[in-house]
Amino acid sequence: MSADVTGDGAGAEGGGGADVDQGTYECNICLDTARDAVVSLCGHLFCWPCLHQWLETRPNRQLCPVCKAGISRDKVIPLYGRGGSQMDPRTKTPPRPQGQRPEPENNHGGWTFGDGGFQMSFGIGAFPFGFFASAFNFNDGRPGPAPPGTPQAEEERVLSTLFLWIALIFMFWLLMA
Amino acid sequence: MANIAVARIKREFREVVKSEEAAKCxxxxxxxxxxFTELRGEIAGPPETPYEGGKFLLExxxxxxxxxxxxxxxxMTKIWHPNISSVTGAICLDILKDQWAAAMTLRTVLLSLQALLSAAEPDDPQDAVVAKQYKENRHLWEKTARHWAQEYAEAPKSKKDDEFYDKVSQLAEMGFDRHKALTALSAHEWNMERATQDLIS
Known part of the structure; x- marks a missing residue:
């Protein structure tokens, strides 16, 4: 078969607008609407089976097929649309990587002082009684430092300076005794 | 052939047909x-290169x-280019080898090949003879490449080099195959004596 394709006959598809809309959610590998869609950190959309096969094809050089950014199985995000299949995608081979569910950020209000104070008191003991600090500090999920500029950050700064002085005095007293 | 390959080639085929570049031939x-296992491609020789006006067929x-x-x-069209074998037409281009990415299409491949015609990479040659000439005598390389495009790719003969035509004709009259004569002359800086010697040996 030989088809001259400079003509306008072959494969005329809907209007321009529809085309643009269709192209937006096409898998970059099979060029069809993405099934079991995943998106790379560089923002490129693929069917999971397509991307999986691409990663399998060259296990030593895992690059995004579009922009050649580094890519890996663990660093793609699955997309779940509402109208999607009810079937658990993980039962399919190859299983699609799972989404991650990071904890929402807590906005600590009035109980900051108590919580902070509790931790600080162990902080004092940390130098001479390190054992106790590690053995009894089962408060694992410490909140991170407050963003700079907030009153909370200011309070933390003052407290840490205060406790530093108390610790120094304590050590001085130990040496004298 | 695997389903995904056929489905993709159909789409890519449409993409090329509808592309701006196809509209501009x-x-x-x-x-x-x-x-859909085999296609025939064609690219136009880029302007301001010795290939200008030529049509190059690809398998x-x-x-x-x-x-x-x-x-x-x-x-498939014979061509005088550092990264393309003047004998077999084999291409040395990274994206057709280890730099291939699954999101590339027929359109991007054809455009990359066109770009290769504009910008040769003599340090990563496919045809060592051409690459050597490209580096050592760029002017002669340009004239030779233009002559090949006129001979094989239907490039316009406005800048025809009569000297080259005469030399090929002379060897052809002596009974040598025209293409072999042209190849020998191109490889020996258009020196009749050395080309003849090469053809005899």
């Missing part, structure tokens, strides 16, 4: 067989594992 594809073979592996492409 820069690139073109044709089907060779019904099962495109789609592997079973497409698009996870690149298509196999070679020039």
């Amino acid at each position: 820069n690139i073109r594809v044709e089907l060779i067989d019904d099962n 495109i073979k789609i592997p079973e594992t497409y698009p996870f592996n690149p298509p196999k492409v070679k020039f």
